[in-house]
Amino acid sequence: MLRLFRHTLSFLTIWPAPKGGYLSPSEWERVSGYFPLVGLVCGLIAALLWLILGSLSPPASLKVILIVTAWVVLNRGFHLDGLADTADALLSHRSVEEKLAILKDCHLGTFGVVAIVLDLLLKLTLLEVALASPKALTVLILIPVWGKLTISIVTSLSQYARPSGGLAKSFVVGAGPKEAGLAMVSALLIGLIGGFLGLATMLFAIVLGVVLAIVWRKAIGGVTGDLLGASAEIGEIAGLIFWLLLI
Numbered sequence: 001m002l003r004l005f006r007h008t009l010s011f012l013t014i015w016p017a018p019k020g021g022y023l024s025p026s027e028w029e030r031v032s033g034y035f036p037l038v039g040l041v042c043g044l045i046a047a048l049l050w051l052i053l054g055s056l057s058p059p060a061s062l063k064v065i066l067i068v069t070a071w072v073v074l075n076r077g078f079h080l081d082g083l084a085d086t087a088d089a090l091l092s093h094r095s096v097e098e099k100l101a102i103l104k105d106c107h108l109g110t111f112g113v114v115a116i117v118l119d120l121l122l123k124l125t126l127l128e129v130a131l132a133s134p135k136a137l138t139v140l141i142l143i144p145v146w147g148k149l150t151i152s153i154v155t156s157l158s159q160y161a162r163p164s165g166g167l168a169k170s171f172v173v174g175a176g177p178k179e180a181g182l183a184m185v186s187a188l189l190i191g192l193i194g195g196f197l198g199l200a201t202m203l204f205a206i207v208l209g210v211v212l213a214i215v216w217r218k219a220i221g222g223v224t225g226d227l228l229g230a231s232a233e234i235g236e237i238a239g240l241i242f243w244l245l246l247i
Contacts (some may be wrong), residue, residue: 005034006046009041013041027169028170032152036152043145046070050067063187071144077244080233083116083234084113084224085102086115087226096206099219103226119237130240133247135194138197138198141193143193144236145202146235147235148232148235149184151228154209154212155171156183157213158222184202201246205238209231
């Protein structure tokens, strides 16, 4: 379990790859169950950064910018890249084959640029409001968990869309109820730190994952790594909106 988690952490973040060899194909099929735990690590780092910045008393807007920047760096821009490619492909009104080609293309289009800008603006604005509440540390811990849980649910309900192999194919193909169950149980336990709000937003992320899996299936017949990255960004922003509506 620890070995799988460490490899999953290095896959989704800048954490160095653990020594001792690579995961086998059967082990890769299980990694999506550990995504919320990776989100917890990212959330705890953000909470620690918030406490450090609080002792230095910078402007609130600067603290929010630094925290969002830290998340982008931690994730290596992985999810933002997926969001941008997803926007370029799905908003192109092309055939499924052409959309898959756009997803594989490394170049950034207009829709992708707009998606990244809107994503960051929304996250900065919503986070500044959320962090003004007494539950600032709680929401910082939970935000990345919402996003990673959304990926886990989408992965377990989807098939890989591209005939050829891709970075995400190894864990999309083998993911199923067991991986989804592990992800949901761990996320709900983490959500307990936020009481009713924490549990409610975790349940919301699960429902959102189901909805996104359906949307992606209708759009291109399944998912790719880019759509999973987009799912994480959508999960974080939608979770923040839901959290703010509840409070």
